[in-house]
Amino acid sequence: MSVGLSRVAVQLPRGIEAVDDVLVRSGCRPMERRMFAKVYGLRDSPTLAADERMEDLLVEAGRAALDGGPAALILYGHTLLMAEVDLCGEFPDRLRSRLGLSGSRFYGLSHINCASVLRAVELARSFLGRPGADPDERVLVLGGDQGSASDRGRFITGSTVAGDSAIGLLVHGPGAAARPRYRYLAGASGRDTRFHRNMRMPAEEFALFNRICSEQAVETLDRAARAAGLAMDRLDHVMLHLSNQVFARSFSRQSGIPKDRIHLDLLAERGHNFGTDALMALQHADRTGRLRPGDRCALVAIGLGAYFQAVIVEVAEDR
Template structure:
């Protein structure tokens, strides 16, 4: 079964408070209070002059297990929400692969899953490695993006403020730690647009928690385990309020969802679950043998869940 050899995260050292971002993003003082007190966000990490490629490299370089094993890497996969990452004459992902010492690897981007795409990318990496039949093969999955400052890419209105933190994981076709037991996805295609009319958004909001619950139970069923067996949920950092609704729908205690970093990182596209994993492991919230869930949603009605064993 697919195994995550190591996970790493890069949190840029510079932060910006929501109060500092308010004017450029067109947020009122009342908006800032809603995001802070109601949605659970206070600041985000910002990358300054670093570009998308720099952030991917910074995340990749946190993988200590990659050092000296670069020759084994067969694939580099970036899970991306935004279609455009820079000038057309450049390919930042290929540049990042070269800077990480793996220019020989097949390098590709997975899109159209938006912020849920990282779980699909991990699943794809495992499937590709398994199909190759090389027990020593590895793949690098990269997640997270660079916001275009003061634009729509930095704010999902009324939902989340985006940050520039990135993450990486080293994937093997088999292993005995952080083993992927199952993955499940769902797509509500009728919401497959970046913007929704008020009535559409109302309907999407109504279906949001039940659909997450459904995809979580689908993943649990495929793994042959129950929610009661799960030690921890590593979530997408949309906001605290939405997770309250999801926890209620699932019948899950909120302290089993690791949202510790949401107030200081914001929502980091597809990197949230990997960032949460690094933080949870550092705080000893994941012990050897624990079952845990990664859960993600994305714009366009994308939902995904993955069951793993530590």
């Protein structure tokens, strides 16, 4: 079945916080703070303003993706547990109502951390391919977390600082009226159970995870590329999990994919934003005119735990 993806809708908060300020509050020493700035390439992190709520970002991203149309299913991928009162309780019903989708089913996807949003794309594809599915059905995929709710979840030891953002996109089958911006080619998932302690890992396990996560991400992407009938060197663009520059350099070296194909434009100004990184990079590349019809784009996500997800899409002809 030919599955298409719409353009990605990105919603950012009005606030911006310096990564260094988060590191200071987290008790990092000057040497580690310099490492984050000079070596990791992290500068700013999008942060909700005092009068903003994460729910509002998700609603705006969802409305932009829907563009007035329906969706049979909503999948919300997130890393953090619902930290604020306004994101608990009746959150699914309230979100469906605000999106004009009160009759649609809603499921949250979590506990695979930053791999959750790209995994939601895979689950949307499975839903659209189920027996008896209408060919014109659409699935709304939402993603985003409020990193600023707690520095404990925002600062990831020896790796990155996470911010607040939301994305929305539609996944639809072959009968959709709107022409898809991207054609789904293949995907692959992976897990390394050595890192099941997640944020409770001791320092030596964090160090090991940071050393080998690019190796695991490359292996997952290689399986996705082969499923699409491609070698990794045939990929035109790679949109990575934006933890830091060191990870990107290691990924490039281990995969053989040239650095100029790996999109890091947003790293300094947005840094890491949980499961939305790769899709925000895709949206940015499209918006700035870097994508051409027929280009193959690889989206890669890594979640502590450790979980890996890769999705490969092909850019379709624009209208």
